[in-house]
Amino acid sequence: MLTFLARRLAYSLIVIGGVLVVVFVTTRLIGDPARIILPATASQADYELQRSRMGLDQPILAQFFVFVAGAVRGDFGESLWDRGSSAMGLVVERIPATLQLVFAGVGLAMAISIPAGILAARRPRSLLDRVITLLSLAGFSVPNFLLAMVLIIVFAVGLGWFYTSGFGTIRHLVLPAVAVALPVAGRMTQFVRSTMIDEFSRPYIATARSKGVSEPAIAVRHALRNAAIPILTLGGWEFTRQLAGYTVAVEVVFAWPGVGQLASQAILRRDFTVIQADVFLVAIIVLVINLIIDLLYTVLDPRVKMV
């Protein structure tokens, strides 16, 4: 176990190192923040001054070392745009809203897709299976920003049940969470269905039936437990995927104050330090979640040993 954790820590450091290099290089490729922050009429002297204030006049390697030296201490410098605010501070302020949205969205998606997938798998090619499959295909075919707008029109503007935008209460959370959840639920339902069909065909299920176990107990106690690892793996992947940027459109449509909005704004402004802080923090969270999922494997399956 300890060697496992030590090895995972080493791998994680390599991944973080890679992330730092890639994000540093990409930010330098997307444009020049000094040009964007200055009015078009600014003189060449103003421009040079702005670049040196931002530290962009330094040789690229020097910039990189300054960046890495700060990053290892968690210090990504000030926002290039919002002077005086720490880049990491801005991201940390925004991350709880995004985590809340992703947790609610992916949680809702699992709450929909696991029962739906099991029902469909119970009788493949039955009417119920076909209806569930059709709905799930519709679910993951709809882009979430479009879904978000439809939800606003129907449930916020039309019926007035929820708010069109904002953050804070459960009535704020429902529509954005549904907009995140439905495409995820569509994909996951198909996956749960096929995984469960696989499990239902295994000999241990025939044994359970021959023991007189009821069908609901067979589905949950036997088949679902065996399907839990692949389902959890996909759920974790969906979670990190949403966290790493797929909620941006939903956050923008609902004016959700999360990192997605912050990051998209930072990219438009070429706010290098904020982009770097955001990518770094999200990478750390993704690594932690993956580690938690790997540890859950050992709980779910006695055959899995962490070495």
Add this chain to the structure above:
Amino acid sequence: MPDPTTNPGANPTANAVVNPATGRAPLLSVEGLRTEFPTRAGVFKAVNGVSFIIDRGETLGIVGESGSGKSVSALSLVRLVAPPGRVVGGRVMFEGQDLLAASDKELRRVRGGRIGFVFQDPMTSLNPLMTVGDQLEETLRLHLGLKGAAARGRAVELLKHVEIPAAESRVRAYPYEFSGGMCQRVMIAIAIACNPALLVADEPTTALDVTIQGQILALIKDLQRELSMALLLITHDLGVIAHMTQRTAVMYAGRIVETGPTSALLGRSLHAYTRSLMLCRPTASDTTSRLLTIPGQPPNLAQELHGCPFAPRCPMAEAACTERDPELLELAASHTSACIVAQRDGLSAVVDRLPAGGGSLAGSAR
């Protein structure tokens, strides 16, 4: 599962099947059992009018090739055939209860409670994520209402009963920590947990090492005697049949083609198919001649069959064999055969007209 049985003309009051040998109702009587699997190529008639009886404490063996319908017959008894397969006809009377007409709830009480099942591959037949104790206790809880320490205690007892060493600690082990033979012992413990009246063992030793096979068969035999269970033993191994059973039914193409006392059936077979099977057994003493095989393949059960289903592969088939559907007739004491030639000419026909070994069945075919 909807009730798949329609049995026109069956009169529930006049259903007392009586075993002529004992004059009493047998433990299990199966009449005209039919199970079908709808496929794209047509309706696959896996079991096509199978009838047999098993008395209390008796052992019936069912032999046949893969696909002859022996496993499906056994699963059909308690409607365990996986959809889309379904039992479409016949009657299964067990302890006075019509199992094909029983509700799902009543059937669940029979499964694992009154009829225990042991399957072919012990390594995959146990749930890999549950301890063997939990899997045993699941049955004990469902049928006997045992919980907690009482269930655990009984589970340990059962594991000892099937001769698993250190049962107190192994009860907490997972199937992957067990060998194939040990897993099969656990399966047997689960099957006998509620003192069933009938144990169905579907190829219980096929997936095991030869050395383990003997141990498992001996265990089954001991437990059967001790618990006075009836045993339905399904196998393709004639040696196992000879060793374990009093009566045997031979299945081919979804039908029973011969039944009889095991010694008579193996010694003086009255069906060309059974006789051919016997000739195909390898012997340890004969290491020089080539192994015999039966030429051709079993018929496609999705198609309508006319005449004897074995006729196309039978070395002694005559025109009569393909002209009419054979019936099971009693040709000797408790010994029935659906072989048209044997029905006309008797035992000598089957013995004389098939090679005694060494040659090739293929050479004499047709």
